[in-house]
Amino acid sequence: MSALLLSMTGAPVLAIPPPPADDVRVVKVLDGHTIVVTPYGDPFKVRLACLRPPQLPQSSSGLAAKAALEAxxxxxxxxxxxxxxxxxxxxxxxEITPVGSRVPINLSLVQVGMAALDRQAASPCNQEIYHEAEMRAQAMRLGLWRPSPGTR
Incomplete structure (x- = not known):
């Protein structure tokens, strides 16, 4: 709901309401599963729930996961x-979903093989959907499931 305000000149101005409490703006991507966001005030870190991406310092897969998240x-x-x-x-x-979309980024990363389902974590996400997405990515040999060069 927006409100009608008066500007310094007395002309009416339509006030823009703030976004819903759970909507935040992306500041930057730190790695394949951590981002920095801000609602309007101080930025804070958010880790993508439900998944386990490769770590950055361990392999080129970590860099690929970060690049996929940045994209x-x-x-x-x-x-x-x-x-x-x-x-x-x-x-x-x-779970992080672009405003206007219905598919969480977390699930998208699993679907394209850039992260695996985190089976160890007590996850609030729908484990079944994430598991199915991981199985499809493995079957299609996407991302992490792609054979290493020199192997078949």
């Missing part, structure tokens, strides 16, 4: 955080 989440994009919880280290865990 899906441009700085300045509005996203909705849902199925939120806290990790043991205090970082927020969430």
């Amino acid at each position: 899906l989440l441009q700085p300045g994009a509005w996203v909705t955080l849902s199925t939120r919880s806290k990790a043991a280290d205090g970082v927020e865990l969430a």
Whole structure:
């Protein structure tokens, strides 16, 4: 709901309401499963729930996972955080969905083989859907499931 305000000149101005509480703006991607976001105030870290991407320093797969996430989440994009919880280290865990979309980025990364389902975590996400997406990515040999050069 927007409100009608008067500007300094007395002309009416339509006030823009703030976004819903769970909508935040992407600041930057840190790695294949951690981003920095801001609602309007202080930025904070959010880790993508439900998945386990390759780590950055361990392999080129980590760099590929980060690049895939950066391609899906441009700085300045509005996203909705849902199925939120806290990790043991205090970082927020969430499914992250671009505003206007119905598919979480978390699931998209699993679908294209850039992350695996995290079976160890007590996850608020629909494990069945993520598992099916992982199985399809494996069957199609996408991303992490692509054979290494020199193997068949």
